[in-house]
Amino acid sequence: MQQAITLPTLAQTFRNDLSDQERRISEIRAIALYALMFDEPGFHAFRYFAELKQLTSKRMRGEWLEARIATCIAGRIRPAIVVRTIKLLRTYRETRGEAERFDAFEALLKIALKDDRLTSHGYQKQNFSDMDHAPIWGRVGEHIGFLKQQGYQVFLNSGTLLGVVRDGRLIDHDDDVDLAVILRADSAEAAVAEWAALRAALKAEGRLAEDEMESNAILKLTGADGVAFDLFPAWFEGDAFFVYPHSHGDLTRQDVLPLSPCAHSGHMIPADPAKMLANNYGSGWQSPDPYFKFPWNAARKKFRVFLTGVDDL
Numbered sequence: 001m002q003q004a005i006t007l008p009t010l011a012q013t014f015r016n017d018l019s020d021q022e023r024r025i026s027e028i029r030a031i032a033l034y035a036l037m038f039d040e041p042g043f044h045a046f047r048y049f050a051e052l053k054q055l056t057s058k059r060m061r062g063e064w065l066e067a068r069i070a071t072c073i074a075g076r077i078r079p080a081i082v083v084r085t086i087k088l089l090r091t092y093r094e095t096r097g098e099a100e101r102f103d104a105f106e107a108l109l110k111i112a113l114k115d116d117r118l119t120s121h122g123y124q125k126q127n128f129s130d131m132d133h134a135p136i137w138g139r140v141g142e143h144i145g146f147l148k149q150q151g152y153q154v155f156l157n158s159g160t161l162l163g164v165v166r167d168g169r170l171i172d173h174d175d176d177v178d179l180a181v182i183l184r185a186d187s188a189e190a191a192v193a194e195w196a197a198l199r200a201a202l203k204a205e206g207r208l209a210e211d212e213m214e215s216n217a218i219l220k221l222t223g224a225d226g227v228a229f230d231l232f233p234a235w236f237e238g239d240a241f242f243v244y245p246h247s248h249g250d251l252t253r254q255d256v257l258p259l260s261p262c263a264h265s266g267h268m269i270p271a272d273p274a275k276m277l278a279n280n281y282g283s284g285w286q287s288p289d290p291y292f293k294f295p296w297n298a299a300r301k302k303f304r305v306f307l308t309g310v311d312d313l
Contacts, residue, residue: 022057025064032070036112045075062098065089066105073112073123080120080293087291119175120293121228128163128170131225136170137265139224140177143231144267146207150198153182155259155268157232157243158280164264165273166286173290176228179221180243182256183235188242191235192309202231216310217244217303233306244306245299246280 018026028048035043048071057064069085072078086106093102109118116123144154156164158178163171170177181198185191199219202208209220209228221229233244240249241256255275259268270276277285281292300307 018060019057021055022060025052025055025057025060025067028052028055029063029067029070032067032074033108035074036070037108040074043074045071045077049075049077062089062092062096062101065092069105069109073109073118076116076123079118079122082118083120083291084293087289087293090291117173117175119173121175124175126226127175128172131227133170135224136177136227137267139222139227139229140179140265140267143179143207143221143229146202146205147181150201151184152198153259153268155180155182155270156262156265158230158246161269161273162277162281162285164262164269165277166288168264171288173288176230178230178232180232180234183233185235186237187235188237188303188305189309191233191242191306195233195310217307242303243276244303245294245296247276248299248302250279251275 028051032043032045032048034040035045049068052064052068052071055064065085065088069082069089072082072085086109089105090102093099113123115125117125117127119127140156147154155161156178157180159171159174159176160178163169163174183191183194183198185194195216199208199216202219202221207221209222217233219231221231223229234247235242236253237249239253241247241251241253242249243251251270255272256270258271260271261267262269274285280294281289
């Protein structure tokens, strides 16, 4: 099975009509594919990754994307970039009428990953498809209970909201839990101060994970069974609702409140979850996409005031 997939892809290395840059792209691709399939010791993934960044070729766009993906997976590096690049490759192949080439390459990746599960967070040994969800929902209840004692409303957010609404469960290929807390703040500046106070309260109660995320805009709560729990800030400015990082005043109070319990977990979700999910994942949110990648750069620009404030904390 491996030969049927790998030999045609390696043959491109020996074409005679390639420029120096194109030949090097093809060489790195072949080296990475070999390392990917045969666990080549001493494979220098970071070196090849850096070299690929300096190489370009319009007509070998697909090969370049495959080289980057194979390099990263062979070295088990840059998982978030891998997810994003796989999606770029899929789009590239589909627009050229080469969907079968993407399918073959994806099949090779699944073989090479063996028991690892690729997510934006890493190369995991398990995801929600392998796990007992009861302890996870139990920890969700504990964190929500504490936040409710502090006078806050909390709802299932992002991938967790998507799972319970679309699939009636946690998404199989996901590996973390997302919650959002509605602050009492009425502006981004006020949200910064309140977010800092809430963080301090969570830390005092031992509810912040030791390996907190680098960004102060998202709080990493204590997990369960290796599952990470992310808490996101939300607030109203008049009738407009803000949830970092996916909704910037384009939802109304009526879209969000009153919160209601979801049928699957009993935990709260927005009044109109479909509107929030469309904001977060686009109009195609009802179709599963394991390679979805959130547009973080655009979100950071929208939430610049809030992010600038929390970065100074």
